[in-house]
Amino acid sequence: MYIPIGENINKKMLVVNYNIDSLLVQIKGQEPIINGKFHEKINVDDSVWTIEDGELEGKKSRYIHIVQTMVYVGHRQMEEPE
Numbered sequence: 001m002y003i004p005i006g007e008n009i010n011k012k013m014l015v016v017n018y019n020i021d022s023l024l025v026q027i028k029g030q031e032p033i034i035n036g037k038f039h040e041k042i043n044v045d046d047s048v049w050t051i052e053d054g055e056l057e058g059k060k061s062r063y064i065h066i067v068q069t070m071v072y073v074g075h076r077q078m079e080e081p082e
Contacts, residue, residue, distance in 0.1 A: 002056055003033060003064040009051070016049050018042065018068065025064065043069040 003025055017024045020041050026032040046069040053062050
């Protein structure tokens, strides 16, 4: 999952909280960018987020990259497809 943010945003300015079934992403003091439920449960211990600079949708930008591992009952864990 990729979430565009301003070039001046750093990790100390962000709140990124995820648990087994939900995700909150916001810039401190502002309305949440995302505040919702996942369609499947995730493995929180294997999930990470980073701030990256690169190209997103054909434009140079800064974004939050969130990688979460989905938990499927009766199946091995599978990383979210890109």
